[in-house]
Amino acid sequence: MDIYSFIKELVEDEFNRGNVPANGYASDGVFSIIDDHFYDTDTAKKLATVQAPELNGDDFHYYREELYRTEGGAFFLVGRGHGCTPWTYGGYPGHMVVPMTDASVRRWLQGRNLNYLYLNLFGIPPEAGRKEPFSVLLPEDLTEEVFQRASAMNIPVQTWIEIFLRNALERESDQGDTLP
CATH class of the missing domain: 1.10.1220 (Arc Repressor Mutant)
Structure with missing residues (x-):
């Protein structure tokens, strides 16, 4: 499964659980309460940012994903994107907070080619x-x-x-x- 399909599946899983992309393109300072857990970009540590280059303000393929870790050690991803990305809201720019397991973080890091961070967080795999x-x-x-x-x-x-x-x-x- 390629990284786009993986991200799309993550977003669809969250959507099916009731966590829908918020309308509008969020700047910093995103927070969400999911399954009675608080995820806040202002208090968590940002570990990585990946984004597609924005060719112009109407680039429908633009996205930005940021991986965070809470003080308690939980991972979450904040995805933001335009109309042709999984982060969209009805075709309009949207954003979403997605809780991540260790396995999904590993997969995301590999898919985004962030091997240095993988090694830093999880050590050298077999x-x-x-x-x-x-x-x-x-x-x-x-x-x-x-x-x-x-x-x-x-x-x-x-x-x-x-x-x-x-x-x-x-x-x-x-x-x-x-x-x-």
């Missing part, structure tokens, strides 16, 4: 494809059977063990079984 080393001492007969089964499937032993463990864990969670 390397793609990284696997943790794991050692198990097995009886010789069991080791031989694992090697034979992997060989019969023409796959590496590590891959066979990974598939076997994933299947076993999935069956266990489906059946509610627990090992002694």
